[in-house]
Amino acid sequence: MSTNDNTETPDKPTESVDFIRSIVAKDVASNKHGGHVVTRFPPEPNGYLHIGHAKSICLNFGIAAENNGKCHLRFDDTDPTKEDVEYVESIQHDVKWLGFDWGDNLFHASDYFPRLYDFAVELVKKGKAYVCDLSLEHMRMMRGTVKEPGQASPNRDRSVAENLDLFARMRNGEFDEGSKTLRAKIDMAHPNMLMRDPPLYRIRKTPHYRQGDKWCIYPMYDFTHCLSDSLEDITHSICTLEFENNRAVYDWVLDTLETKARPHQYEFARLNLSHTVMSKRKLLQLVREGLVDGWDDPRMPTIAGLRRRGVTPEAIRTFCEQIGVAKANSMVDLVQLEFSIRDDLNRRVPRVMAVLRPLKVVIDNYPAGDGEDLEATNYPDDPPKMGSRKVPFSKILYIEESDFMEDPPKKFFRLAPGQEVRLRWAYLITCTHIVKDDSGKVIEVHCSYDPETRGGNAPEGRKVKGTIHWVSAQHAVDAEIRLYDRLFSVAKPDAEEDFKKAINPDSLETITAKVERSLRDAKPGERFQFERQGYFCRDSEITDRLVFNRTVALRDSWAKMVKSGTT
């Protein structure tokens, strides 16, 4: 038997990585692309980023960082009818806020328009692209169906010279919108519909938010994306599953143009989260129809919404790591996100006391007057970490309505007639009697306190099972509290006939609470744990009064017991 310490390599299980990281690792090991790794996050600036994008951002920037590579931020801005600077600004802000840095690598597909045009001319010269006169409807008719081959365009065999001339004139604005397109010449009978001579350029007499009216023809996704990747020396072009069919076009363009850099596309399953919607169209609808308060409504799955709600970038990043990257369509339960949020906030925010639904408590044997200041620890699990504060105590207090029951079940450890409870950081009190109003509602709870228990310390041998939070009535300040809950009451709003009918009517409840004095100085965006309630964040937009947003509630095993009837 050896007495040596653990110098042998422990038999720890190897960290499993996702299939994309495996491919990247293999490529680095085999020195493909010279051992370099360059990825990119390519949003179209036509909407706000949401947590689904965060998954892609974490993947792309993460892989680059892990391999000493780079990740470009590239705006895929080739449709002037939908894009806007408002979106490019919000996207940059959100990516930065999430904690990622693209350095000098900020690009716009629209900056490649001249080079893309040259590539298109080259394709024409190779006899691999042609100008087509078919209308949108006509082209659709001739494309065939998934089971039947398509028909060739009457213009498919135009001469190179004529195509060159026509394409140049398209660029010069000589033709009407929709009257002509430049199409790849691939195979009208190809089983992959996307390979049936896909349009590469269309005429759009719309100014571009960045290029102004320099162009009246715009390249399409299938032509732009692969070439942009190649131009930027991207090594691994990572996108979502719905682009799997596009990979054939991606490869065709790069191979027939014989570009120097040869990136490859890999697809993973996009994030679906329960109890919310993620499509830009539906999100936009919620905003436009006033069903939510804007893109940054704390109920929205947008990065802006999560931020305003009080979620940290770290929580979003660990969430994205936890859910993994694979190819199976799946739906992640919202509780998984909530876990990541709590797990992060638990370790980093100070605890304070706030009474959401106040019930008056009178300590009959406590002297009237200004009371006294008591010491409260900001972070009980590691007191030195966040220090402590003074909280004022006096004869009249507020406690949570739910912390008192006149006729409690056996396992109710809070306040009840004759029952003793600890006031957090203060004293042990015992309920002596109660006062009701005409309707029979309890409006005042009278208690006696034990002066020997200052600070909440129970004397030797005395067991107090319950500890509740409180605020001093004369010192507490009013605050508006917004209690947010899931936006939809069903797990899959997308599966509903009308997703808007599935909106949770209780997704927002606004109340006025009594919060401890120290919260007067909370800064916009500052986060706290309201003890025994949840994590809250002072609203960053409304600052003329105290408004707190509930980020997420604490786990509540008492509520669980009540619900399951085990009390």
Add this chain to the structure above:
RNA sequence: UGGGGCGUAGCCAAGUCUGGUAAGGCACCGGUUUUUGGUACCGGCAUUCCCAGGUUCGAAUCCUGGCGCCCCAACCA
């Protein structure tokens, strides 16, 4: 017999190429600690991998045949 993908626990997800006897996380259920019914910690939770055959000493992994779900017929990305 259009093509391209996917199917492992209530939810994510390793493992599949290179058969050796089902990682991890969330949720859930017990227990310990606790001045938050929070946190932390400990333990439990798939005799079985969509189904049916086959190969093999041995199959989630290989073979054959089914079934189910997703994507593709925008001059969107």
